[in-house]
Amino acid sequence: MIDAKPFFSQIKNISLRKELLRAIRNHWTHDSTAIEGNTLTLGDTDFVLSEGLTIAGKPLTHHQEVYGHAKAIELIYGLLDAPEITEADLFLLHQAVLSEHVADIYYPVGKWKTEPNYTFYVREEASVEHEYPHPKTIPTLMSQWLQRANAWTKGIGNRDDAIHSYTDLHATFVAIHPFIDGNGRMARLLANIPLLKNGFPPINIPSAQRLDYLNVIADITAPCGDVSLQTDLERLIDADALKQFSVKCQQWWQPIIDLVDRTIAKDAKSNAP
Ligand SMILES: Nc1ncnc2c1ncn2[C@@H]1O[C@H](COP(=O)(O)OP(=O)(O)O)[C@@H](O)[C@H]1O
Ligand SMILES: [Mg+2]
Structure with missing residues (x-):
């Protein structure tokens, strides 16, 4: 399935194709930014992106986040013909996703993080502190991640491979946490590149x-213990918990697959003599 055409290219009616891409952009942008705390609804997101108007009473940054994410989706579609994805592509996408932030030395945008970062998750009613890999490990880990992403692009033959590729790239990316912020949104965009390049529609995590979603991600990284100085990508994720994530992604992918199938059926009808 290498160098397959994008999933939308088989839809001949341009109006149908545009509407499908708009619907996917809205869901992907709304769900991914809502997971991160954005307060715009799906309807608000469509209104802001389609009409260029603002929603009264909602923060300016939430409007900018939605624009930035939609722009990043367009950048991803633009990358589908490139032979490989590179570090420079990741930096451009990060600039789009975080376009609302004014970069400074403590908040690098379009660059790897320069300070250690942490998360706290809850297990058995207690807070557990987790330190992500240290900034000095990031170039090594991300070069492994890029190799893996480019290898997956050549290794997808069916839907199971597609899900495995998505969950592997998503989980390893958030486990590395290479940026100061925007790691979740970047993972939910980037892990779809091999799928899109192989003719599959994107997987969307519903907000x-x-x-x-956050629990399964914590389950994937927690068993690996202290990874702050780990430089082997393989040792950042737990294989059993990754399987749980794959089971969930299979369900979460279905609404987008159904939407694409319905559009293809409608297109066939509209082209019938
Ligand atoms: N325990 C964890 N281990 C690894 N990644 C995590 C963990 N908990 C949450 N995450 C990931 O980190 C993301 C939040 O990181 P952040 O850099 O703030 O991204 P964003 O700004 O896009 O939400 C979550 O969406 C999730 O993908
Ligand atoms: Mg964040």
């Missing part, structure tokens, strides 16, 4: 399942 309604935010807690489930």
